Amino acid sequence: MSVLPAQKLMVANRSEIACRIFQAAYEMGIATVAIYAPGDEGARHVTMADEVAPVESYLDAKAIVEVAKRLKVTMIHPGYGFLSERSHFAKLVEEAGIQFLGPKAETMDAMGGKIAAKEIAERIGVPTVPWAKLELSKTSDAELKKAADRVGYPLLIKAHAGGGGKGMRRVDRFEELKPQAEIASREALNAFGDGTLFFEHLVEDPRHIEVQVFGDGTGKGIHLFERECSLQRRHQKVWEEAPAPHLSEATRKGLFESALKLVAETKYRSAGTIEYLVNAKGDFFFIEMNTRLQVEHPVTEAVSGVDLVHEQIKLSLAALAKQAYALPVLSHPHGHAIEVRVYAEDPSQGFIPCTGTVNHLIWASGPGIRLDRGIEVGQTMGTSFDSMCAKLIVSAPTREMAIKRMQYALRETVISGIGTNLEYLATIARHPRVVEGKVNTHFLDSTDFPGNGAEFSPMPSVSEFEFLSLAEELEAPPASENTAKLWQGLREVIG
Amino acid sequence: MKFQAKLSGKKHEWTEASTEARSEWSLEKRPGGWIVATNAKTNERVRFFYARAKQQFWAKIDGHDFFGERLPVHREGGANESASDFTAQFPGKVRKILVADGQSVEENAPLLMIEAMKMEFAIKASNAGIVKKVLVTEGQQLTPGQKLLDFEDANF
Numbered sequence: 232m233s234v235l236p237a238q239k240l241m242v243a244n245r246s247e248i249a250c251r252i253f254q255a256a257y258e259m260g261i262a263t264v265a266i267y268a269p270g271d272e273g274a275r276h277v278t279m280a281d282e283v284a285p286v287e288s289y290l291d292a293k294a295i296v297e298v299a300k301r302l303k304v305t306m307i308h309p310g311y312g313f314l315s316e317r318s319h320f321a322k323l324v325e326e327a328g329i330q331f332l333g334p335k336a337e338t339m340d341a342m343g344g345k346i347a348a349k350e351i352a353e354r355i356g357v358p359t360v361p362w363a364k365l366e367l368s369k370t371s372d373a374e375l376k377k378a379a380d381r382v383g384y385p386l387l388i389k390a391h392a393g394g395g396g397k398g399m400r401r402v403d404r405f406e407e408l409k410p411q412a413e414i415a416s417r418e419a420l421n422a423f424g425d426g427t428l429f430f431e432h433l434v435e436d437p438r439h440i441e442v443q444v445f446g447d448g449t450g451k452g453i454h455l456f457e458r459e460c461s462l463q464r465r466h467q468k469v470w471e472e473a474p475a476p477h478l479s480e481a482t483r484k485g486l487f488e489s490a491l492k493l494v495a496e497t498k499y500r501s502a503g504t505i506e507y508l509v510n511a512k513g514d515f516f517f518i519e520m521n522t523r524l525q526v527e528h529p530v531t532e533a534v535s536g537v538d539l540v541h542e543q544i545k546l547s548l549a550a551l552a553k554q555a556y557a558l559p560v561l562s563h564p565h566g567h568a569i570e571v572r573v574y575a576e577d578p579s580q581g582f583i584p585c586t587g588t589v590n591h592l593i594w595a596s597g598p599g600i601r602l603d604r605g606i607e608v609g610q611t612m613g614t615s616f617d618s619m620c621a622k623l624i625v626s627a628p629t630r631e632m633a634i635k636r637m638q639y640a641l642r643e644t645v646i647s648g649i650g651t652n653l654e655y656l657a658t659i660a661r662h663p664r665v666v667e668g669k670v671n672t673h674f675l676d677s678t679d680f681p682g683n684g685a686e687f688s689p690m691p692s693v694s695e696f697e698f699l700s701l702a703e704e705l706e707a708p709p710a711s712e713n714t715a716k717l718w719q720g721l722r723e724v725i726g
Numbered sequence: 727m728k729f730q731a732k733l734s735g736k737k738h739e740w741t742e743a744s745t746e747a748r749s750e751w752s753l754e755k756r757p758g759g760w761i762v763a764t765n766a767k768t769n770e771r772v773r774f775f776y777a778r779a780k781q782q783f784w785a786k787i788d789g790h791d792f793f794g795e796r797l798p799v800h801r802e803g804g805a806n807e808s809a810s811d812f813t814a815q816f817p818g819k820v821r822k823i824l825v826a827d828g829q830s831v832e833e834n835a836p837l838l839m840i841e842a843m844k845m846e847f848a849i850k851a852s853n854a855g856i857v858k859k860v861l862v863t864e865g866q867q868l869t870p871g872q873k874l875l876d877f878e879d880a881n882f
Contacts, residue, residue, distance in 0.1 A: 577793075579733070579734030579735055580734075580735055580847070580850075581847050581848060582845075583847050584816070584842075586816070587782075590777065590779055591759055591775075591777050591784075593758055593759065593760075593775070614816035614817070614842070614870070638789075641789070642789040645759070645775045645784075645786050646784075647775070647777040647779075647784035647793075648777075648779060648784070650793050651791070651793075653786075653791040654790060654791035654792070657789060657790070657791065688733075688734035688735070688736075689734070689790065689791070689792060690733060690734065690738075690792075691733070691785070691787065691790070691792050695785075695787045695788075695790070695792075696731070696738075696740065697743050697744065697747045698751075698763060698772065698774055698776075698787055699731075699740075699776060699783070699785055699787075700740065700741065700742055700743035700747075701743045701747060701748070701751060701753055701763065702753065702761055702774070702776035702785075703776075703778075703796075704742070704743060704748075705753050705755065705761065706778070
């Protein structure tokens with residue numbers, strides 16, 4: 232590569248993903264800039280960077296680009312969430328002459344809207360879930376009924392701007408469609424400021440399988456195999472793995488081919504994900520494209536051997552040097568990888584986010600264990616941001632061993648000072664259905680799993696309580712040995 | 727002094743270790759915060775973790791994680807204000823009020839629905855008792871530390 236001036240990379244994000252990107256920048260000899268919003272002064276990612284700057288909000292695109300210009304930043308990585316899929320941010324970054332480590336703004340516009348993305352997919356022959364627009368004010372009842380019949384019951388009403396299950400409603404009969412749509416529209420308007428709806432055929436007991444792609448921006452691209460993300464609690468992924476277990480080669484081939492069609496059609500640049508629903512027969516339906524690096528990207532890195540953030544940076548460096556970028560060449564995945572998301576939350580109280588100061592951390596380490604974390608001992612977890620504090624990723628030659636390894640990694644990990652979902656994750660890792668790999672997107676919320684996604688209440692046994700009492704006494708021994716004996720006598724007398 | 731463990735929103739008796747347990751198991755603090763208990767009779771070893779900050783505790787025993795509160799048991803007799811204060815933990819909005827002033831409720835009965843961080847949560851009664859007064863209204867924005875209701879605990 233020709234000699235480029237020294238580069239400087241800003242991460243317009245926080246927590247574990249910022250830390251993970253800083254590692255890649257360090258490895259590639261690139262200086263780093265962190266930003267932090269109020270509430271994040273003590274966060275781990277702020278300590279790691281070469282330069283730091285405060286911002287009012289991680290969503291303040293203008294201010295973030297201003298800081299980047301002032302600090303002579305040459306690349307911005309948006310991470311996931313926040314501004315990562317806002318095309319106006321990507322546009323602002325590139326107008327400032329800064330490389331955006333993600334897709335082009337126009338791709339986000341084209342693929343970011345769920346409806347527009349479906350239309351593109353249909354045009355190029357990628358199977359989509361049958362769907363229709365839902366515009367109550369513009370459609371007659373007869374037209375609506377016809378559309379619903381064509382799509383096929385049960386229906387699922389969805390918000391155009393949606394995510395996280397907001398604005399989603401199941402409809403089994405035509406009579407329910409309008410009243411449910413009104414509720415969904417209000418909910419979507421409140422949550423996203425956009426009440427636009429559509430409805431689609433509800434694929435029953437589906438698996439959520441997605442394909443990681445990487446494009447060079449000219450239409451050439453590769454897929455980096457698939458991920459199974461069916462283990463979701465209330466539409467939030469908690470456990471992701473690669474490759475997907477029990478997937479026929481025909482389905483897998485179909486997924487990869489259609490993913491590559493979408494990459495070519497959109498001339499996709501950088502890392503992206505094509506999400507599908509797969510039914511029990513192995514039929515697959517495109518649902519949406521995520522135009523960003525995803526939370527669960529490490530499982531793909533583990534089985535492909537490709538560092539996705541390195542590739543994003545290399546692609547930008549090639550663009551700056553006006554040189555060709557060579558896509559990684561892959562043949563097949565190696566082994567199996569699983570990721571779990573560690574949240575600061577209390578599963579026993581409806582998974583309510585937990586606040587507090589981390590006072591002890593013991594992280595699992597050893598062969599095949601990776602930890603991407605955003606917290607340190609002494610760091611305070613507030614409520615201003617998402618409560619995910621770390622991701623634990625394991626990889627092993629087989630799925631069976633990867634599950635054992637995940638059980639081990641969770642067993643070795645200790646977090647105190649804040650409540651976490653560690654026991655919930657360990658229960659998932661031990662569950663026979665998970666061990667078999669026979670799950671769908673409803674599993675964690677169903678009565679087949681403890682707490683059915685609403686409340687999960689682990690309880691110590693009597694003997695476990697006794698250990699806790701002994702541990703208490705280790706810190707503060709009871710009054711004296713004699714007192715204990717005295718009480719012992721008394722107990723015997725009382726019987 | 728007797729203690730209660732408040733785990734998963736429910737209270738449990740937490741007695742001192744039994745004499746048998748004390749005589750059979752010897753505990754050793756290990757580097758890293760671990761504790762190893764060894765049984766003198768059987769040579770069984772159990773590794774666990776236990777940490778406390780004020781009333782809260784975190785434990786990991788044989789791969790199982792627990793966290794909750796260790797609460798002293800109050801003296802018998804006389805109605806008392808509940809130890810659990812019904813205050814907002816973070817900014818949010820009151821979605822629905824499910825009880826009226828003066829209403830008796832069972833332990834774990836949902837009292838209020840709160841919307842925070844794009845999710846809905848139920849505020850539940852930590853014990854059976856009487857809702858003396860609801861201090862918020864539906865739709866009201868909450869700031870952290872704001873008291874939600876006055877509650878008289880039947881157990882104290």
